[in-house]
Amino acid sequence: xxxxxxxxxxxxxxxxxxxxxxxxxxxxxxxxxxxxxxxxxxxxxxxxxxxxxxxxxxxxxxxxxxxxxxxxxxxxxxxxxxxxxxxxxxxxxxxxxxxxxxxxxxxxxxxxxxxxxxxxxxxxxxxxxxxxxxxxxxxxxxxxxxxxxxxxxxxxxxxxxxxxxxxxxxxxxxxxxxxxxxxxxxxxxxxxxxxxxxxxxxxxxxxxxxxxxxxxxxxxxxxxxxxxxxxxxxxxxxxxxxxxxxxxxxxxxxxxxxxxxxxxxxxxxxxxxxxxxxxxxxxxxxxxxxxxxxxxxxxxxxxxxx
Amino acid sequence: xxxxxxxxxxxxxxxxxxxxxxxxxxxxxxxxxxxxxxxxxxxxxxxxxxxxxxxxxxxxxxxxxxxxxxxxxxxxxxxxxxxxxxxxxxxxxxxxxxxxxxxxxxxxxxxxxxxxxxxxxxxxxxxxxxxxxxxxxxxxxxxxxxxxxxxxxxxxxxxxxxxxxxxxxxxxxxxxxxxxxxxxxxxxxxxxxxxxxxxxxxxxxxxxxxxxxxxxxxxxxxxxxxxxxxxxxxxxxxxxxxxxxxxxxxxxxxxxxxxxxxxxxxxxxxxxxxxxxxxxx
Numbered sequence: 293x294x295x296x297x298x299x300x301x302x303x304x305x306x307x308x309x310x311x312x313x314x315x316x317x318x319x320x321x322x323x324x325x326x327x328x329x330x331x332x333x334x335x336x337x338x339x340x341x342x343x344x345x346x347x348x349x350x351x352x353x354x355x356x357x358x359x360x361x362x363x364x365x366x367x368x369x370x371x372x373x374x375x376x377x378x379x380x381x382x383x384x385x386x387x388x389x390x391x392x393x394x395x396x397x398x399x400x401x402x403x404x405x406x407x408x409x410x411x412x413x414x415x416x417x418x419x420x421x422x423x424x425x426x427x428x429x430x431x432x433x434x435x436x437x438x439x440x441x442x443x444x445x446x447x448x449x450x451x452x453x454x455x456x457x458x459x460x461x462x463x464x465x466x467x468x469x470x471x472x473x474x475x476x477x478x479x480x481x482x483x484x485x486x487x488x489x490x491x492x493x494x495x496x497x498x499x500x501x502x503x504x505x506x507x508x509x510x511x512x513x514x515x516x517x518x519x520x521x522x523x524x525x526x527x528x529x530x531x532x533x534x535x536x537x538x539x540x541x542x543x544x545x546x547x548x549x550x551x552x553x554x555x556x557x558x559x560x561x562x563x564x565x566x567x568x569x570x571x572x573x574x575x576x577x578x579x580x581x582x583x584x585x586x587x588x589x590x591x592x593x594x595x596x597x598x
Numbered sequence: 599x600x601x602x603x604x605x606x607x608x609x610x611x612x613x614x615x616x617x618x619x620x621x622x623x624x625x626x627x628x629x630x631x632x633x634x635x636x637x638x639x640x641x642x643x644x645x646x647x648x649x650x651x652x653x654x655x656x657x658x659x660x661x662x663x664x665x666x667x668x669x670x671x672x673x674x675x676x677x678x679x680x681x682x683x684x685x686x687x688x689x690x691x692x693x694x695x696x697x698x699x700x701x702x703x704x705x706x707x708x709x710x711x712x713x714x715x716x717x718x719x720x721x722x723x724x725x726x727x728x729x730x731x732x733x734x735x736x737x738x739x740x741x742x743x744x745x746x747x748x749x750x751x752x753x754x755x756x757x758x759x760x761x762x763x764x765x766x767x768x769x770x771x772x773x774x775x776x777x778x779x780x781x782x783x784x785x786x787x788x789x790x791x792x793x794x795x796x797x798x799x800x801x802x803x804x805x806x807x808x809x810x811x812x813x814x815x816x817x818x819x820x821x822x823x824x825x826x827x828x829x830x831x832x833x834x835x836x837x838x839x840x841x842x843x844x845x846x847x848x849x850x851x852x853x854x855x856x857x858x859x860x861x862x863x864x865x866x867x868x869x870x871x872x873x874x875x876x877x878x879x
Contacts, residue, residue, distance in 0.1 A: 360774075439790065442792075447748075448787075449791065450776060450787075528779075529783075533753075533776060533777040533778065533779075534774055534775050534776045534777060535777075544775065544776040553779070554777060554779035555753055555755065557664045557665030557667060558665040558666065558667040558753055558755030558756050558757075559667050559755055560667050560671035560691065560692035560693060562692055563691045564691070
């Protein structure tokens with residue numbers, strides 16, 4: 293009698309284990325949350341210094357076209373970030389738009405048209421492309437893409453177009469592999485039903501498979517854009533890093549990341565020049581947040597349709 | 599079985615952390631000197647550090663790049679033993695030079711470099727200024743080929759750029775253009791881009807680019823020594839006012855006859871003692 297009573301009232305080994313596991317997972321989760329919050333807090337704190345202690349108006353920062361943090365005009369330093377913001381967006385959008393048809397075509401090849409060859413040859417190729425370090429892409433860009441663009445279009449070869457070509461290769465595997473995932477998650481019944489109704493393979497792909505995989509493909513595209521937006525080294529090597537408004541695709545331009553990586557070593561913590569760079573970092577952070585939000589929204593809307 | 603593995607893993611981590619702790623303690627006791635900053639000065643400090651370690655076993659000189667700005671801010675915060683800089687502390691905003699000791703260990707000349715097919719081998723100061731301020735945009739205008747001028751600048755705040763703007767452009771600022779964050783890349787771009795112009799320290803200039811004469815003066819070490827070639831700067835190794843014994847010893851070693859007469863010229867710098875003039879800012 294007592295033994296049963298005891299075993300009911302005391303915590304068993306299993307529940308102790310469970311509790312211990314819970315505590316460990318919660319600590320890990322808490323730690324990661326803390327790191328994320330700390331990063332956000334730090335970047336926001338330093339990034340907002342430009343506006344609070346250096347008296348730059350946010351509108352001027354976002355719309356100004358002159359970037360010269362060590363020169364002051366009318367009491368405020370010249371920190372117009374528009375050239376970099378425009379450069380980042382232009383390169384990101386162009387590279388992604390260029391990559392989309394290639395990515396979807398490759399993905400279809402791998403899932404619907406020649407699944408066997410697709411998984412045997414294309415899969416390793418894609419994984420290899422992901423594994424190449426960005427500095428190697430940048431170096432190839434510098435020695436192959438830039439001279440090629442110089443001979444074809446004239447100018448110095450550095451600029452948005454070179455950056456676009458390099459980034460195109462870099463985001464292609466990301467978009468492709470995620471598109472493959474979403475295409476292969478389309479239920480087999482859809483394909484069978486469509487074929488049974490007499491649709492050709494093209495009709496099935498175009499009207500059924502691609503349609504039902506649209507949310508997944510959109511997510512893949514946004515992921516690719518997020519990757520392109522944040523890429524620093526490879527772009528910095530070929531874009532020219534001129535803080536000028538990109539008036540031409542073959543003229544030197546700059547991106548948020550390229551200005552950050554080239555500039556941060558030459559500034560002193562706590563000075564205007566340094567704060568201005570932190571503000572650029574803050575914009576980058578907010579943009580990646582926006583990309584994340586977009587991914588969630590697309591996923592949710594896609595889920596409701598089904 | 600799984601539990602055992604986790605325990606073993608924990609044990610390994612704890613042992614490693616223990617080792618790290620012990621090593622950290624030793625570093626603090628002064629067996630390692632950390633020098634951070636200017637990439638232009640890095641080769642000299644590295645070479646000197648190696649020889650210093652040979653004479654003083656157990657003392658390790660750890661040299662890192664990062665740029666003059668980083669060097670100055672890190673030494674001001676006391677995070678490192680030595681801050682390497684191409685600039686005087688007073689030239690960098692946000693640095694309180696009263697806290698630091700300036701050790702000038704070498705001098706380096708800076709020269710404009712031009713792509714070969716521009717067809718230019720001589721410039722005047724005024725022409726150089728007009729090029730970098732955007733008044734001249736074609737090499738044709740100053741007697742070269744019909745080729746657009748492509749300006750390649752170093753990053754804003756780079757020691758080389760600040761020195762160049764101060765002494766070659768008379769404190770005028772260059773127009774916004776391409777920027778590169780290392781001397782090597784700048785030279786490579788000038789060598790391969792038609793009509794490109796940039797500036798690098800003497801040690802980086804080679805036969806792939808043209809080093810023009812400026813007002814008839816050739817960019818050579820001898821002309822720097824007599825100040826006929828005006829675009830040069832000191833290489834500084836800043837220390838805190840209260841630096842530890844090993845750091846003082848290392849600075850003394852870098853300033854010793856052995857390093858100054860042998861290593862400094864070997865690596866393309868000019869010994870400070872050879873200079874016939876002195877600059878105070």
